[in-house]
Amino acid sequence: MSNISKAFANGKAFIPFITCGDPDTDTTYRAVLEAVAKGADLIELGIPFSDPTAEGPVIQSANVRALSGGITTDDVFALVEKLREDVTIPLVFMTYANVVFSYGPDRFMQRCAGVGIDGIIIPDIPYEEKEEFEPYCKACGVDLISMIAPTSEGRIKEIASQASGFIYLVSSLGVTGERTSFASGLEEIVNTIREVTDVPCAIGFGISNPDQAKAMADISDGAIVGSAIIKILASDGRDAPEKIGEFVKSMKDAIRA
Amino acid sequence: MTNIKGRFGIHGGQYIPETLMNAVIELQEAYDHYKNDPEFNKELSDLFNEYANRPSRLYYAKKMTEDLGGAKIYLKREDLNHTGAHKVNNVLGQALLAKKMGKTRLIAETGAGQHGVATATAAALFGMECVVFMGEEDTKRQALNVYRMRLLGATVIPVTSGTATLKDAVSEAMREWTKRISDTHYCLGSVMGPHPFPTIVRDFQSVISKEIKEQMLQKEGRLPDAVLACVGGGSNAIGSFYHFIDDKDVALIGCEAAGRGIDTFETAATMNTGKIGIFHGMKSYFCQDEYGQIAPVYSISAGLDYPGVGPEHAYLHDIGRAQYVPVTDEEAVNAFEYLSRTEGIIPAIESSHAVAHAMKIAPEMSKDKIIVITISGRGDKDCAAIARYRGEDIHE
Numbered sequence: 001m002s003n004i005s006k007a008f009a010n011g012k013a014f015i016p017f018i019t020c021g022d023p024d025t026d027t028t029y030r031a032v033l034e035a036v037a038k039g040a041d042l043i044e045l046g047i048p049f050s051d052p053t054a055e056g057p058v059i060q061s062a063n064v065r066a067l068s069g070g071i072t073t074d075d076v077f078a079l080v081e082k083l084r085e086d087v088t089i090p091l092v093f094m095t096y097a098n099v100v101f102s103y104g105p106d107r108f109m110q111r112c113a114g115v116g117i118d119g120i121i122i123p124d125i126p127y128e129e130k131e132e133f134e135p136y137c138k139a140c141g142v143d144l145i146s147m148i149a150p151t152s153e154g155r156i157k158e159i160a161s162q163a164s165g166f167i168y169l170v171s172s173l174g175v176t177g178e179r180t181s182f183a184s185g186l187e188e189i190v191n192t193i194r195e196v197t198d199v200p201c202a203i204g205f206g207i208s209n210p211d212q213a214k215a216m217a218d219i220s221d222g223a224i225v226g227s228a229i230i231k232i233l234a235s236d237g238r239d240a241p242e243k244i245g246e247f248v249k250s251m252k253d254a255i256r257a
Numbered sequence: 258m259t260n261i262k263g264r265f266g267i268h269g270g271q272y273i274p275e276t277l278m279n280a281v282i283e284l285q286e287a288y289d290h291y292k293n294d295p296e297f298n299k300e301l302s303d304l305f306n307e308y309a310n311r312p313s314r315l316y317y318a319k320k321m322t323e324d325l326g327g328a329k330i331y332l333k334r335e336d337l338n339h340t341g342a343h344k345v346n347n348v349l350g351q352a353l354l355a356k357k358m359g360k361t362r363l364i365a366e367t368g369a370g371q372h373g374v375a376t377a378t379a380a381a382l383f384g385m386e387c388v389v390f391m392g393e394e395d396t397k398r399q400a401l402n403v404y405r406m407r408l409l410g411a412t413v414i415p416v417t418s419g420t421a422t423l424k425d426a427v428s429e430a431m432r433e434w435t436k437r438i439s440d441t442h443y444c445l446g447s448v449m450g451p452h453p454f455p456t457i458v459r460d461f462q463s464v465i466s467k468e469i470k471e472q473m474l475q476k477e478g479r480l481p482d483a484v485l486a487c488v489g490g491g492s493n494a495i496g497s498f499y500h501f502i503d504d505k506d507v508a509l510i511g512c513e514a515a516g517r518g519i520d521t522f523e524t525a526a527t528m529n530t531g532k533i534g535i536f537h538g539m540k541s542y543f544c545q546d547e548y549g550q551i552a553p554v555y556s557i558s559a560g561l562d563y564p565g566v567g568p569e570h571a572y573l574h575d576i577g578r579a580q581y582v583p584v585t586d587e588e589a590v591n592a593f594e595y596l597s598r599t600e601g602i603i604p605a606i607e608s609s610h611a612v613a614h615a616m617k618i619a620p621e622m623s624k625d626k627i628i629v630i631t632i633s634g635r636g637d638k639d640c641a642a643i644a645r646y647r648g649e650d651i652h653e
Contacts, residue, residue: 101535132270
């Protein structure tokens with residue numbers, strides 16, 4: 001059983017996303033502790049990439065801020081090691097294929113297992129290319145998180161049947177970032193997924209307020225929120241962690257209401 | 258040479274977000290159908306001949322040959338195509354395919370602006386909407402092409418993210434495609450990106466080597482000893498090489514943009530300075546740091562200012578079938594001026610990289626050898642930038 005299942009064991013999960021090193025690793029460290037204290041069930045930690053093609057402007061800027069601060073993949077592993085002294089909830093990485101590939105996928109997954117990372121989301125590794133990394137993930141007990149999109153259609157069952165950890169359901173077309181509406185038919189997609197697997201399914205992309213989080217969590221097993229949190233970091237920088245904690249609490253309260 | 262997942266050796270593949278997977282599968286299925294459809298091929302061939310001015314000339318550069326004193330030099334005049342570059346070959350093919358697929362909107366990235374102009378042209382011809390993403394830096398370097406695209410009815414969106422050059426334009430076009438798929442075809446401009454793009458673009462550009470072969474056999478009764486072309490993503494180069502790949506005696510030489518030199522950070526010579534990675538949908542060689550962060554590359558040529566290279570080139574490099582050489586800004590600018598003065602042909606600064614390497618190797622070759630240089634585009638668009646390079650400020 002994946003350690004990630006813990007995040008979904010006590011009702012709907014709230015999953016915040018934070019880009020590591022934005023604007024520095026100490027801020028990330030404090031933001032994660034605040035989010036955990038205020039009820040986050042799983043945390044998605046972004047390893048910055050120079051050219052994040054699945055991100056909208058808000059998370060793109062977070063990557064720029066983090067990389068200008070000089071953070072490296074090794075610094076991120078050190079940060080997770082330190083977080084693991086206090087944090088027991090599941091932690092997953094979100095990064096791009098080249099970050100893993102250049103580190104060496106075997107070495108990367110061994111480091112993940114060593115520091116206590118439970119899963120990894122790689123938006124530019126679709127189902128057809130998962131052989132690139134999945135054998136290394138499996139060898140180290142790290143879940144390679146499968147993504148399903150509103151355009152997946154006939155692919156849903158095949159992807160879902162091989163998923164582990166949790167399934168990341170993309171709420172709508174496009175890149176990450178706030179929006180006012182989501183794709184229609186998400187509930188049907190979740191039902192299709194549930195026909196073939198018990199792996200939990202959380203919805204992300206564009207969720208920015210408690211009402212949206214509740215609506216998405218109601219039809220699935222949880223809500224993932226990135227850009228809305230990154231916006232707090234963009235405006236408040238090193239003073240952001242406390243506000244992120246308050247934001248997490250408001251979202252968690254909403255989805256469990 | 259490609260398998261079903263579009264691999265060239267270990268290179269290629271489909272490293273893209275799930276949101277786009279069905280779009281590339283749909284494209285692949287449509288292409289597999291239409292590439293063998295006689296009607297599609299006749300329409301495309303008519304467009305090539307009647308609209309784009311194909312076949313392009315294979316011109317014997319007598320003065321250049323005599324001046325360099327070595328191998329006989331032919332120029333494949335892709336600069337004489339409608340819109341002024343080889344880009345139109347691929348664009349007419351993709352636009353026709355998109356139309357058959359029922360798409361009404363084309364989006365594209367552009368570096369120097371040649372692909373953007375070609376896409377805007379095809380969109381005008383086929384009555385399609387067109388949006389072109391162009392690095393803000395490049396909109397300044399290539400202001401004339403921005404005007405041409407707008408004149409043709411396209412919307413040009415300056416991209417300010419990252420280094421504001423070609424790689425960022427590609428990223429932004431990919432982002433736009435994930436936002437709007439049902440009516441939109443991403444008309445990718447080079448032999449790069451996820452499968453099936455490297456194969457589709459290669460097939461449409463391979464008309465270049467098909468013609469070179471026929472024209473060379475007609476003029477010389479034999480194949481050339483070497484074919485030279487500039488390589489950014491590598492579309493004119495793969496087009497120039499493709500029908501010679503099995504002719505082992507024909508040397509295939511790709512000329513990369515070395516910028517200020519391959520021993521500096523201001524370079525875009527991917528094969529000579531990069532390592533294998535995964536980016537923009539493909540596995541190939543990329544300029545990157547030790548943690549896989551894509552490097553901010555540099556070249557005087559906006560069209561070659563890209564940190565990666567098409568996966569088929571990466572494969573031809575791995576198996577030693579093609580050779581990839583670096584050419585600096587200075588060498589390319591000298592070649593730009595040389596060809597203008599010697600043959601009365603102003604080549605694009607991109608193509609000038611291939612001319613520059615020919616100037617190095619032709620004198621070392623005997624007079625019975627033959628080389629072909631693909632002049633991928635015309636150089637009018639570069640005049641202001643080259644003047645600036647030489648310290649002269651001209652206003653267009």
